Amino acid sequence: MTDPAFAPVLEAVRATGWTSSVLDLSGAADKAAFLERCAVSLELPDWFGxxxxxxxDCLRDLxxxxxxxxxxxxxxxxxxxxxxxxxxxxxAREILTEAETEWAARGAQGFAVLLTTH
Structure with a gap:
């Protein structure tokens, strides 16, 4: 469940025509749990390994x-x-940062990662 404190941010993002996803890592104990949370939260394609x-690969090719x-x-x-x-x-941070950087260089579509303190 998404923290209600994030609602204003998510609404503002959607108002600009962007879409948003929330990746909640609470309780993720290892790499497998992290990747499973990504698969579910980001609705990654069936070919996600x-x-x-x-x-x-998934974040570079949306x-x-x-x-x-x-x-x-x-x-x-x-x-x-x-x-x-x-x-x-x-x-994980390196992959997210590289995806942000690559999408920014393309200029056609934005991709941003926001790390919250919650």
Whole structure:
């Protein structure tokens, strides 16, 4: 369930023509749980292989999603995962950052990641 505190942000994003997804990592204990949360929250395609390379591929090629002006990925509940799995968190952050950078360079469609403190 999405934290109600995020509702104004998500509404503002949608008002601009962007779509949004919330990736709640609360209770995610390992890489497998992180990737499963991504698969569900982002509605990743059936070909998603539940590994880091497949996540990077999905985020670089969003053709499996309906057309949108841009996309916001709001990541919440990440601090415990980051503390307990620092190596996996570093990899996840690298993939998310690279996706943001690549989409910004293309200029055609936005892709942004917002890490919340909740």
């Amino acid at each position: 539940h590994n880091w390379d497949a996540l990077a 053709s499996w999603l309906p057309v949108s002006r841009g996309r916001l990925l709001l990541v919440s509940g990440w601090s415990d995962f980051a503390r307990e799995r620092p190596g996996d968190w570093a990899t």
